[in-house]
Amino acid sequence: MFDSLSDRLNRSFQTIRGRGRLTEDNIKATLREVRMALLEADVALPVVKQFVEDIRARAVGNEVMTSLTPGQALIKIVKDELTALLGEANESLDLRVKPPAVVLMAGLQGAGKTTSTGKLARYLKQREKKSVLVVSTDVYRPAAIDQLARVANDVGVDFHPSQSSDKPLKIAQSAMDAARKGFYDVLIVDTAGRLGIDEKMMAEISGLNEALKPAETLFVVDAMTGQDAANTAKAFGDALPLTGVVLTKVDGDARGGAALSVRQITGKPIKFLGVGEKLEALEPFHPDRVASRILGMGDVLSLVEEAEQKVDRQKAEKLAKKLQKGKGFDLNDLADQLRQMQEMGGLGALMEKMPGGAQMPKGMAAAADDTQVKRMLAIVDSMTPQERAFPDVIKASRKRRIAGGSGTQVQDINRLLKQHLQMRKMMKKFKGGGMKKMMRAMQGMGGGGGGMPPGMGGGGTLPPGMGR
Template identity: 60%
Template sequence: MFENLTGRLSDVIKTLKGEARLTESNIQKALREVRLALLEADVALPVVKDLIARVKEKAIGHEVMSSLTPGQAFVGVVHQELISIMGGEKEDLNLSTTPPAVILMAGLQGAGKTTSSGKLAKWLIEQKKKKVLLVSCDIYRPAAIHQLELLATQTGADFFPVQNGQKPGEIGAAALDYARKHHHDVLIVDTAGRLGIDEAMMNEISELETLLNPIETLFVVDAMQGQDAVNTAKAFSEALPLTGVVLTKLDGDARGGAALSVKHVTGKPIKFTGIAEKLTGLETFHPDRMASRILGMGDVLGLIEEAQRSTDEHEAKKLMQKVKSGKGFDLNDFKAQFQQMKKMGGMSAMLDKLPAQLSQAAQNVNVDDKVINRTEAIINSMTQQERVKPEILKASRKRRIAAGAGVSVQEVNRLLSQFDQAKKMMKMMNKGGMSKMMRGLKGMFPRMR
């Protein structure tokens, strides 16, 4: 995400090379480029004006420390102002109330309310150890009710069934009563969406809000709508006492305008961002980390946290021992690393959180979920002996494996070559060579056609 904006801002930094300090004349061009970059990213005009004014005020006369270049100093100012525009501090979900804490999910049809409700339930169960009840008040779309029921099953949350003929208010009241009697910590209420903002929709959700008195009313909005997403969020914030925003499909938003604009325009903090379709694709929003990603600094902390959440500690220790010893790393371990990558959202999600320099060095990796799935299929077609001792794989065995996985023999050969590269990478990592590792990664996965 933010590829265009990150690239433009990187070019801005280069224009300030060789300057001793930041002055009005030498940052004028830089500010103009930042303004254009933000407008191209579909950032709301009032936000752009405010950000540029604040950057200009703080940057002019900014002394450049001996350890910094003018470009780095300028980026420091922009970084702080981006954080401020997006809310400053991380805003946590508020659950400080007598259980059940009611969370009302609002938004237009297609924004991802139902999926986000399921993701939030999973997040609450796994991260906060809460007992969660899900209910759908979308009586207009039976498929949405069924989808939420499936999500409840997948996440381990409870689901409150809806009876034919019930109105949204009746469903909400019954679900709240059930949640109290069965000692649920949180009740998540998925509401009906419309294709556009209309009076009937607003009246219905306002009645639900009054009836349920939720501690959190979250507006779910599609980041890919850009400026339209911000305008819709503003309309909802004027009609409902919103407490926060869930910005969905952020991984598909190459511009980033919604992420930068929504807090400034609505006054409501972004509390979560949705990425990928998987139920694990919900992240707490950190303005400082998002600002770092926009400026090409990456989000290494987020990457580490994600790895910790999805890593089996016992298996990780076993692999580390193999890496240290330089022995025993086999195709089972190779497959496990791909599975780990999928748990973390795939290669693209990982690269997105790396600093720009490392991410660009790994761009030739170009591995998507299809490539990962194909790799797993090839390894699954091998016998246990072949996985442990790939050196025994000769022509006849390769033909059998290729047929079993539905690929060509060339694909099998490519996998074995990648495995050899991976073993070399393990040795590099053991010696602490990050640059060597990145070169190994590039060799391991040549650009796919």
Template identity: 65%
Template structure:
């Protein structure tokens, strides 16, 4: 996420970090490079101008002059100004109303709006413990209603059916009546997207908005369209009273222009970002944490929250008790750990939230082979239950069978078994403490992000 921006900003700031004293000359040189980095990231020009002006004013002021490490003080200022342009702090959904709280979803075609409806429903069910109804008022796109019905089934949300022959306003009003009858906490209404903004679309969505008076009107936009995303969001906001924005496809966005432009241009907060195609891949938008990630400082708090939210707590507690009793960590346990890692988005998704990883050269990152995770699961699945419980049984004949059954070779199997043995040794160190409690303890100890040296 935003790899290009991270690399360019860190290159710009690396020279000044080691400076014992900041002068107007070296500040100007650094800011020129930062400006270029932001423009290449497709950040809107007015945003870049304001950002550079604020950083310059602060860098030439007293807070840097009095600092023992002026170079690091400069990085701190850039970090804080990145937060400021993205909204300073997290802004949550407002659901404080008589149920059902109605959320209206708007956006252009292709932004991932319908998928985001399902993601948001899943997020509300799992994180806010809300009962959710979803409905589609998109009567134009072929199979849009059927798509939402399928996704609703995946995330176990209640689906209110609609037909292409109906009027969007009627669908939305009928869905509210249904949600009330079901005592649902939240109703999410999907609307029609267009390839571009047009008057007909705006009139239709204004009519729906006026009829249902949603407590949240969220604009779903593809982050990969850069500053165009911010301009499109502004055009919608001029027609509709938006309450927030959801950025999609941020996992594939190497630039970051949309994330850095939208709040400044629209005045509306980014509330969520989509970080993958699966229905679990929706995260709250924390400007402070994203600023840290952009500057290569990592996002350990989000990583720990991912572990707490997505880890199977029952299995984690069971494993912790098993290890405490001195029982052996076996391949069945190892498989559970690999499946937990897969649920959290894989190795790179977790690594990207660790300090310093974002600034590693691309050829180093490329060595992280996500396929290994699935290969290792295939190898363990090709074993018998006895072999998983007792890896000592794995002689050459058995290894040949397992390699053949999993589509791998003996070398890859031996590599997996070596990693398993390393995990066995690590688990012995956890013998005296509960893993989940250790993670919570670490979360409590984390304060402000550390400035990179």
């Protein structure tokens, strides 16, 4: 996420990081680099100008010049201003209305409205414990209604049927009646998109907005369109009383222009980020955490929250007790760690949220990809129960058999066994308070957050009571 922007900004800080003294020339040169980094990231020019000026105003004052670590002080100012630019704090959905609370999804065609509708329904059901009904009023795009029906089934929420021959307003009113009669907490309405902004589209969605009086009107926009996303959001905001923005395809956006421009240009908060194709890949937008990730400082708080949602609690407790008793970390445990890591988006996604993860060497990032994890799981799955429990019995003939069964090479088996041995040695340190020491170290790195995601730091899983 925003890799090129993160790389460019961190390169611009190299010359001042750790400096004992800064001059106006140092600061001017660094801000020139920051300005270029933002423009290359397709951030809107007025936003860049204001952002750089705000930093300059603070940087040439006593806040930096009298600091004992002026380089770090300047970076902190950049982080603070970046957080302010992104919106200061997370703004969650305001659903404090008489049920059913209506959430209206607006946006251009191809932005990911239907998928985002499903993701949001899943989020409200799983995280907020809401009963959710979804409906599609897109009677123009072929199979749009069927697509939402499938998505609703996949995330386990109810779908209100509609026909492409019906009028959008009639569909919405029918869904509202059903939501009231069914005592649903939330009704999410997926609307039609167009390839561009046109009067007919705006009139239709304005009519829906007026009839439904939604608690939230969210604009769904593709982050990869850069500052065009912010300009489109503004056009929608002029026609509709938008309450927030959902940025989609953020995982594929290396620049970050949309995220840094939307709030300033529209005045509307970003409420959610779509960070992948999977229906669980929706994150609440926390400006301070995103600013930290952009500047390579990590996002341990989000990592811990994700672990709390996705880590198998029973397996975590079982492994914690096993380690505390001094029993070995075997290949069954390794396979469990790898599968839980996959649930959290893979090692690359976890590393991105770790302090310094943005500067992870490219070779290491490649080694952390999903293909490597799948290969490792295939190797473990090709072993006998005895081999998984007692890896030391795996000698040459067994390695050849495992390689044949998993479609890999003997070198891959050797590499896996070596990695497992290193992790097993690390796990021995967790006995007798080693885990607590590591957790304290993690808290220091994360600026108040804490937690050890599965598969990280030698493969440890979050034991019960050792998160935040």
